[in-house]
Amino acid sequence: MSAHLNAALREGDNPELTEERRKATFDTRKLADEFFGSHLARRRREIAKAIDAIPELHDTKPLPFMTREEKVEEAARKVFTLSKHITDIVDLSNNRETQSLNEMVIGIEGMPISLHFAMFIPALQGQADDEQKREWLDRAIRMEIIGTYAQTELGHGTNLRMLETTATYDKQNKEFILNSPTLTSLKWWPGNMGKSCNYAIVVANLIIDDKLLGPHSFMVQLRDENSHETMPNIQIGDIGPKMAYNSSDNGFLKLSNLRIPRRNMLMKHAKVQEDGTYKKPPHEKLAYSAMVHVRSHMITQHAMLLAYALSISTRYSCIRRQGYIDPKKDEVKVIEYQTQQHRLFPHIARAYAFAFAGTESIRKFEIMKRSLEAGNIELIADLHALTSGLKAVVTYLAGQGIEQARQACGGHGYSMASYMGEIYGVGIAGCTYEGENLVMMQQLGRYLIKAVKSVKEGKKPTGYVAYLAHAGQRHSLIDCRPNEGYAEHIRAFEHIARRQTFRAAERLQKYENSGLSTEQAWNNCTVELNRASRLHTRLFIACNFYERVLDVEDMAVREVLEDLLHLHLNYELIDIASYALEAKKIRPNAVSLVDSWEITDREHRSVLGRRDGHVYENLFKWAKSSDLNQNDVLPSHKKHLLPMMLNARKQSKL
Ligand SMILES: CCCCCCCC/C=C\CCCC(=O)SCCNC(=O)CCNC(=O)[C@H](O)C(C)(C)COP(=O)(O)OP(=O)(O)OC[C@H]1O[C@@H](n2cnc3c(N)ncnc32)[C@H](O)[C@@H]1OP(=O)(O)O
Numbered sequence: 001m002s003a004h005l006n007a008a009l010r011e012g013d014n015p016e017l018t019e020e021r022r023k024a025t026f027d028t029r030k031l032a033d034e035f036f037g038s039h040l041a042r043r044r045r046e047i048a049k050a051i052d053a054i055p056e057l058h059d060t061k062p063l064p065f066m067t068r069e070e071k072v073e074e075a076a077r078k079v080f081t082l083s084k085h086i087t088d089i090v091d092l093s094n095n096r097e098t099q100s101l102n103e104m105v106i107g108i109e110g111m112p113i114s115l116h117f118a119m120f121i122p123a124l125q126g127q128a129d130d131e132q133k134r135e136w137l138d139r140a141i142r143m144e145i146i147g148t149y150a151q152t153e154l155g156h157g158t159n160l161r162m163l164e165t166t167a168t169y170d171k172q173n174k175e176f177i178l179n180s181p182t183l184t185s186l187k188w189w190p191g192n193m194g195k196s197c198n199y200a201i202v203v204a205n206l207i208i209d210d211k212l213l214g215p216h217s218f219m220v221q222l223r224d225e226n227s228h229e230t231m232p233n234i235q236i237g238d239i240g241p242k243m244a245y246n247s248s249d250n251g252f253l254k255l256s257n258l259r260i261p262r263r264n265m266l267m268k269h270a271k272v273q274e275d276g277t278y279k280k281p282p283h284e285k286l287a288y289s290a291m292v293h294v295r296s297h298m299i300t301q302h303a304m305l306l307a308y309a310l311s312i313s314t315r316y317s318c319i320r321r322q323g324y325i326d327p328k329k330d331e332v333k334v335i336e337y338q339t340q341q342h343r344l345f346p347h348i349a350r351a352y353a354f355a356f357a358g359t360e361s362i363r364k365f366e367i368m369k370r371s372l373e374a375g376n377i378e379l380i381a382d383l384h385a386l387t388s389g390l391k392a393v394v395t396y397l398a399g400q401g402i403e404q405a406r407q408a409c410g411g412h413g414y415s416m417a418s419y420m421g422e423i424y425g426v427g428i429a430g431c432t433y434e435g436e437n438l439v440m441m442q443q444l445g446r447y448l449i450k451a452v453k454s455v456k457e458g459k460k461p462t463g464y465v466a467y468l469a470h471a472g473q474r475h476s477l478i479d480c481r482p483n484e485g486y487a488e489h490i491r492a493f494e495h496i497a498r499r500q501t502f503r504a505a506e507r508l509q510k511y512e513n514s515g516l517s518t519e520q521a522w523n524n525c526t527v528e529l530n531r532a533s534r535l536h537t538r539l540f541i542a543c544n545f546y547e548r549v550l551d552v553e554d555m556a557v558r559e560v561l562e563d564l565l566h567l568h569l570n571y572e573l574i575d576i577a578s579y580a581l582e583a584k585k586i587r588p589n590a591v592s593l594v595d596s597w598e599i600t601d602r603e604h605r606s607v608l609g610r611r612d613g614h615v616y617e618n619l620f621k622w623a624k625s626s627d628l629n630q631n632d633v634l635p636s637h638k639k640h641l642l643p644m645m646l647n648a649r650k651q652s653k654l
Pocket residue numbers: 095114117118149151152157158159160161191285288289291292293294297298301380381384433434435436439443446447
């Protein structure tokens with residue numbers, strides 16, 4: 001393509017990167033339109049421009065040089081400044097626009113209102129009745145109050161049925177009494193609960209007339225709205241530093257006979273009347289809706305984290321020269337090595353595949369939400385299965401990709417100047433939060449086993465599991481004929497996933513027939529079941545990628561996406577090296593593929609991934625700005641190491 005069409009080309013950039021950008025075979029803006037969707041892609045450009053014009057929204061210094069207190073303060077400062085400008089910059093009702101603004105301004109390390117938007121508001125939307133929405137939701141949207149979602153406890157996160165926090169109904173006073181009866185019942189982990197929030201939706205086991213009715217959601221005021229002091233009968237604080245996310249104050253909470261009005265139980269679905277009569281929700285798991293909301297949004301979020309890491313490492317690989325392929329010629333850009341391409345390109349393909357899968361999971365969530373509003377609970381199980389699998393597979397593979405991207409940067413990748421450490425720390429947190437990955441795989445496993453049962457009963461399952469009924473078709477990769485296109489690859493993929501699911505189902509049946517309890521038989525098969533869930537989800541991602549590419553109208557963009565699809569299908573199928581052919585095809589477009597993610601330098605916060613490629617001079621600047629360089633001799637050195645050395649020297653002279 002002609003160079004002027006490449007939007008990433010700028011005067012004064014490192015010529016190594018300019019050379020790469022001139023090779024692009026497509027318009028990076030058009031590919032960005034496919035990656036984000038054209039509306040979001042355009043809005044992200046406008047948002048980036050708006051931020052450039054407001055200096056108070058810029059980082060005061062690189063985040064890795066800040067202490068935890070400074071990070072927390074910086075995030076709070078930016079949230080406050082943003083509150084003055086936000087409605088001029090984004091449409092607040094658009095989650096992805098708001099998320100992009102937050103990532104560009106505040107970054108990925110957390111902020112005081114993360115959980116407010118990610119879960120507090122969605123939980124109110126999904127579980128509060130109209131009167132409760134009028135009381136809390138409107139105030140929350142205006143940010144008069146800041147809330148979080150307090151579910152996990154010190155002793156239990158995964159097994160929600162065993163949460164120990166209790167909400168006992170007192171008929172006389174028409175109140176619930178909330179208690180944390182044991183050490184392990186302390187709420188532990190909720191984001192922003194330590195210091196920032198003044199409200200929380202607390203998940204507690206409901207007890208009426210000594211009857212345990214399972215986890216329900218309650219609105220609890222944590223701090224005074226004026227003084228921000230902790231309310232009586234509540235003990236609250238920050239849980240300390242974490243592997244990443246240190247701008248966020250994840251907290252603990254102890255409730256001691258805290259009385260709240262009956263109407264503080266969220267009552268859109270389950271209800272408790274004044275006399276203590278309990279009305280069951282129409283679907284037992286509607287109380288879990290805020291989790292399904294986050295899981296459906298985590299896929300695009302993790303695609304983006306992977307994109308951050310890969311654009312850093314791909315650009316850097318094109319300015320880093322080291323070693324020779326031909327000893328008679330100059331040192332080469334490290335991107336020229338086959339191993340470097342093999343290390344990076346399949347993950348670039350995955351970042352696109354995950355972004356498309358994430359757009360689909362958000363779309364499915366919206367469809368489910370609308371159908372639920374119309375009183376239909378049918379789509380809940382499908383969405384739960386889909387998002388459980390996607391959340392687990394994508395967070396895990398994104399973590400692997402980020403780590404490969406870090407290693408691809410050699411030693412400098414290990415410096416926080418690359419920002420890889422934070423991206424990795426934030427990425428892998430997703431393997432744990434919102435349901436530990438291996439546990440979520442089992443949720444999808446249950447769904448697959450049910451589908452196998454229905455196939456065995458002669459029924460034809462529909463939707464994402466329809467392929468389970470297609471036994472007897474051709475299947476192995478060896479059977480793929482060169483001219484049959486990707487549909488053949490998909491069929492081979494379906495075969496592998498189907499075979500694994502039936503294998504797991506048969507093993508389960510065998511254990512059940514041998515007299516083991518259902519639970520014991522299940523536990524004996526969970527490795528096989530999780531393999532089936534993993535394959536099913538990877539099949540979904542591949543199919544969705546395939547279908548998405550068929551829709552692309554711009555031929556140059558479609559061609560490069562087909563190259564990525566080809567690489568993805570082969571890599572996923574073989575799960576080992578891709579063919580040299582794919583590597584060669586991707587190579588000229590490598591930088592432009594990552595430029596199409598249009599991640600600004602402000603958003604990247606990475607010296608290595610700079611758009612202009614001027615890495616080395618800026619690495620030196622970075623090193624000079626370290627706090628530790630402000631004193632020639634550190635006070636801590638004077639206090640500890642120097643006396644130690646002096647003492648050692650003295651001893652040796654004696
Ligand atoms: C705007 C978005 C921004 C995104 C980015 C935000 C970043 C913020 C950063 C961090 C936020 C982190 C927040 C949190 O972590 S909050 C806490 C999350 N906690 C969990 O996820 C806990 C995981 N555990 C569970 O979900 C459950 O305990 C469970 C593992 C699902 C088991 O539940 P349970 O014991 O009740 O159920 P069973 O296994 O017996 O299954 C019974 C049937 O119920 C079905 N089921 C289970 N869950 C759901 C659901 N959510 N929806 C629909 N159906 C569900 C299950 O499939 C069974 O069905 P069956 O038909 O087979 O009987």
